[in-house]
Amino acid sequence: MGAKICVNSLWKAFPTPRGPLSVIEDVGFTLTEGEFVALVGPSGCGKTTLLHILAGFDRPDRGDVLVDDLPMRGPRRTGVFVFQRGAVFPWLTVQQNMTLVLRDLPPATRQELANEYLTLAGLQGFERSYPHQLSGGMLQRVELARALVTRPEILYLDEPLGALDALTRLQMRVEMRRLLARERCTTLMVTHDVEEALEMADRILVFSPRPATIQAVVPVPFPQPRTMTHPGLVALKEEILRELGLQS
């Protein structure tokens, strides 16, 4: 009861010239409303495919995904996906990107909401810029602002900071936490950055190499804001790295 997202025994294989390649095997878990779950695993293990299935962009071979007890039939406005390489439309200005996704609202409300979220994300003064005129960090803010402005119930984040350099990444980690804390969406985040997961998530699912199976479930029972110097987090980090086979 009370499950926002219920994932039942998902299986997925891709056809290849040498026969089917299994990428997801028997993955199941549930998320309660407002929970933040990070999916951590080696790159290429099938996390992104899993997230695509959870958001309705792809279909599993077996198993199903229930959102609010209803089977997932395709992407919906209530669950917004933030793509690894970004999907802010490069032919529209920042402002146009924001208002386009609010098309069902009256124009005045669109402007108001767009301005509110642009300000929130620290993007004042960039409304008329085109995405290619922005730095990677700024672009990521647009990405998040555009996702949040529709006030989704669920956020799917696929390596949201993956494209950034290390320094910008640290800055944006703080920024993202601030933005997400305000909205309290149910959040699924794929990452290969263990610290990122530890700082943000309520629970971490550690995945095995391909085919992806859940290898460990690590609750992170510490209040926000967290810093990586916290001894509890340090212990958890070691535990997760050990699960990933990166530390003995």
Added chain:
Amino acid sequence: MDADLLPSKLNALVVIAVGITIWWLSIFLSGSHIFPTPWHVILGIVELGKQGLLLKHVAASLYRVTYGYLLAALLAIGLGLLMGRFRRVYVACNALVQMLRPISPIAWIPLSILWFGVGDLSPIFLIFLASFFPMVVGTVAGVMTIERRYLWAAENFGLGRLALFRYVILPGALPQIITGMRIGLGVAWLVVVAAEMVAINSGLGYLIIDSRNAGNRYDLVVAGMVLIGIIGLLLDSLMRSLERLDEVQWRYGR
């Protein structure tokens, strides 16, 4: 930007000047009396201007190109968007498009005269045919290469079918549509001249054929060719200015 470009623009002029010099020298060295010198060609253009024929021929050709080309652009971009977006439309239309595409518009001249007579309609039809296919191909490629994440995002945010075309598919394909339009206009200009060589009494193509037939006025023949070249250059720079639109800088800029 302009300061950087200035030397290369000067170079372009130098190359043209070298070409004209070679032209002049070869006439001088061969002692040809029939082939016109650049100076004779300029005199020929001035003569056409004085008789009011320059404007008449240029306007006639441009008129035909404008109608044939705009009609083609409208239909080609429309069809290309549908073919690029809907697999069924693509499968249904692509074979025919690829069959008609390699047939030179010149091959259509007899049929075109049969159907449309010897008025303006015939060259307009030929220009339409010639410029239609590059624009269809460009538009289809443009739509098909829009990255999946943009289409997924549009679906995710629940954009309706019209909004999807207006704000995602059309602008996403626009850079390649513009490339197709540039090629299309080049071909249109190429074909108008050929079309006007047959049974028409105006246009730059007519000027060339008529000048030869009516007394071997090779100065006017070459004048017609030079005008075609200059106008072609101007038309292309007009199309290239489309590439400077803000909406396509994500592809062309950088």
